[in-house]
Amino acid sequence: MSKRTRLFVFVASASLVAGVGTAAVASYVGLDNIGLLGQSSDGDLAYVPGSSQLVAHADVRLLMDSELRQRLKPALESAAGHGLSVEELGLNLETDIDSLTMAALPAAPDAASPTDSSLVLVHGRFDTGRIEAAVRNQGGVPEDYRGTRLVTTDKVGVAFIETGLLAVGSPAPVRLALDTKATGSTAVTKNEALMSLLRRVDDGNAWVVADFAAMQTSKMLPVPVAGQLPAITWLAASGNVTSGVSARVLAEGRDETAAQDLREVVRGFVALARMQTGTQADFAQLLDSIELTSDGKTVAVKFDVPGQFFDRLKDATVQQAPVSKPGTVVRKLPLKPAA
Amino acid sequence: MSRARQAPSTFLSSVMRIFDLSLGEMLWSRRTVFMGLVLGAPVVLALVTRIVDAYGQAPLSVNGERVSGAEMFGLLFWWVYLRFIVPALGIFYGTALIADEVEDKTITYLFTRPVPRAAVLLGKYLAYLVCTSLVVLPSVMLVFFLLVPLSEIGRLFGSLLTDLGLLALGLGVYGALFALVGTLLRRPVIAGLVFAFGWEQIAMLMPGYVRRFTIVYYLQGLVPHAIPSEGSEGIVSLLTYAFSDSPAASTCLFWLATAMVASLVLAARAIGRREYVLSQ
Numbered sequence: 220m221s222k223r224t225r226l227f228v229f230v231a232s233a234s235l236v237a238g239v240g241t242a243a244v245a246s247y248v249g250l251d252n253i254g255l256l257g258q259s260s261d262g263d264l265a266y267v268p269g270s271s272q273l274v275a276h277a278d279v280r281l282l283m284d285s286e287l288r289q290r291l292k293p294a295l296e297s298a299a300g301h302g303l304s305v306e307e308l309g310l311n312l313e314t315d316i317d318s319l320t321m322a323a324l325p326a327a328p329d330a331a332s333p334t335d336s337s338l339v340l341v342h343g344r345f346d347t348g349r350i351e352a353a354v355r356n357q358g359g360v361p362e363d364y365r366g367t368r369l370v371t372t373d374k375v376g377v378a379f380i381e382t383g384l385l386a387v388g389s390p391a392p393v394r395l396a397l398d399t400k401a402t403g404s405t406a407v408t409k410n411e412a413l414m415s416l417l418r419r420v421d422d423g424n425a426w427v428v429a430d431f432a433a434m435q436t437s438k439m440l441p442v443p444v445a446g447q448l449p450a451i452t453w454l455a456a457s458g459n460v461t462s463g464v465s466a467r468v469l470a471e472g473r474d475e476t477a478a479q480d481l482r483e484v485v486r487g488f489v490a491l492a493r494m495q496t497g498t499q500a501d502f503a504q505l506l507d508s509i510e511l512t513s514d515g516k517t518v519a520v521k522f523d524v525p526g527q528f529f530d531r532l533k534d535a536t537v538q539q540a541p542v543s544k545p546g547t548v549v550r551k552l553p554l555k556p557a558a
Numbered sequence: 559m560s561r562a563r564q565a566p567s568t569f570l571s572s573v574m575r576i577f578d579l580s581l582g583e584m585l586w587s588r589r590t591v592f593m594g595l596v597l598g599a600p601v602v603l604a605l606v607t608r609i610v611d612a613y614g615q616a617p618l619s620v621n622g623e624r625v626s627g628a629e630m631f632g633l634l635f636w637w638v639y640l641r642f643i644v645p646a647l648g649i650f651y652g653t654a655l656i657a658d659e660v661e662d663k664t665i666t667y668l669f670t671r672p673v674p675r676a677a678v679l680l681g682k683y684l685a686y687l688v689c690t691s692l693v694v695l696p697s698v699m700l701v702f703f704l705l706v707p708l709s710e711i712g713r714l715f716g717s718l719l720t721d722l723g724l725l726a727l728g729l730g731v732y733g734a735l736f737a738l739v740g741t742l743l744r745r746p747v748i749a750g751l752v753f754a755f756g757w758e759q760i761a762m763l764m765p766g767y768v769r770r771f772t773i774v775y776y777l778q779g780l781v782p783h784a785i786p787s788e789g790s791e792g793i794v795s796l797l798t799y800a801f802s803d804s805p806a807a808s809t810c811l812f813w814l815a816t817a818m819v820a821s822l823v824l825a826a827r828a829i830g831r832r833e834y835v836l837s838q
């Protein structure tokens with residue numbers, strides 16, 4: 220074999236190995252985790268405007284397939300309401316949706332409610348024709364916006380971004396999401412404060428990061444609720460749902476005093492819960508799992524909710540359901556037909 | 559003298575010597591220019607797609623809906639690599655393994671060497687496999703990284719490995735089949751083109767069992783990419799129809815392996831028994 224043939228074989232093999240190796244690392248570790256791509260790696264966040272006050276994500280597929288969900292499925296189905304809008308659109312939550320990313324933007328001055336400024340990015344398998352028909356039946360008008368098909372009514376906008384990815388929300392946030400993706404510079408990934416918290420919680424099946432101070436300012440939270448909370452500036456939470464739930468909540472206070480106050484509030488709640496639940500094993504297990512730590516302005520609470528805890532809640536719900544009013548005569552069915 | 563007294567070369571060492579000799583010849587031939595042009599086209603297409611995407615435009619839309627990078631890679635992999643490039647390389651390299659030596663009247667030199675005739679075929683076949691694989695697989699890898707968003711690379715790692723294995727298998731099967739054709743027929747390229755781009759294309763669109771007499775039917779059964787759902791129009795419905803009848807993976811592997819081994823065995827038998835009369 221000549222020298223140049225050897226060189227070719229070596230270079231071609233090396234490039235193949237490097238490519239497969241990179242993909243393998245991405246598969247097992249994730250490119251985000253090794254810091255090769257930084258913030259731009261998450262495709263969905265590129266659509267989320269930087270002005271978002273709350274960003275949340277749920278891996279619906281993992282949640283739906285989780286052991287806990289399967290155990291609670293009968294109870295959840297009976298509790299679910301009828302005529303879900305997603306079903307009207309031809310979507311099945313069980314099978315069609317893989318993940319959801321939600322963002323809450325500052326409400327416009329003329330917005331009727333905070334949900335008028337929300338945006339949801341949905342990954343899954345969709346019958347786009349049916350979804351578009353459903354929106355158009357409500358008076359929706361299709362248009363091409365930044366190269367993407369967008370159907371909007373006065374209240375709702377649906378953008379068919381790419382196969383398996385929809386943006387749903389009020390028309391203005393959906394348009395803003397497409398603008399954000401097109402320009403790139405105004406995405407939430409450029410918001411360093413939010414992204415630094417996000418990186419601490421995005422390892423869960425579901426996570427949320429909220430700019431608490433901004434939400435209070437824009438009155439996104441009900442005034443009585445906001446008034447009772449310590450001076451929190453940022454809140455982040457993540458949960459891993461398997462047979463139970465492992466959750467972590469991070470709260471950043473305005474200053475160290477606020478963080479200390481918050482820590483005391485949590486301690487108080489835990490003590491109160493211990494007094495209330497007494498010797499109940501499931502509650503004791505939950506309370507024992509609580510880890511409260513603090514670092515400067517940040518307070519972190521970590522806890523595990525065992526699967527048995529949910530079973531107990533389910534049983535309690537079932538037992539409470541057929542409560543009869545005092546004095547009500549319960550007619551028993553005859554064991555034998557009357558002669 | 560000592561070399562003459564050495565033990566006669568084994569079949570395997572003969573194969574390796576022919577492989578060593580043929581690999582360089584194949585790599586630095588005019589065919590490599592053809593292969594480079596054919597494989598460069600999807601890479602350029604992927605690069606353009608990436609650039610268009612970077613400017614916020616949809617590189618490909620169907621009914622106003624943007625086609626994702628992963629789906630574009632799936633379509634490119636199936637229609638360009640597996641349905642065109644692999645059979646084309648199989649034809650142009652596979653048929654030439656023996657036919658070129660006959661045409662150049664150099665086969666006599668090979669057959670006068672103390673190596674079994676079957677080893678000549680097998681060595682050349684291995685050289686073809688290594689030569690084409692080392693060009694095709696990195697090209698696919700490049701297209702994959704250009705088209706698939708970086709956040710999805712990890713999720714698609716398994717299907718990427720399957721794709722690479724599938725290409726190597728396709729090159730192996732088509733190469734073996736066309737090596738047999740090149741050994742048996744006087745105009746093997748025409749026969750190969752008729753089979754790959756005539757018979758296989760028509761048979762795949764015909765209902766019933768006819769498609770089972772093609773190689774692409776079994777390769778299709780191993781393709782991991784998700785195919786768009788039913789109810790769509792045009793190219794999507796054609797794709798849906800084409801993929802609607804896929805055999806089990808084990809069946810596909812069995813028939814592909816059988817086709818490859820049988821073709822090689824028959825080609826080796828043919829080359830061993832045939833008397834090549836070289837016209838002056």
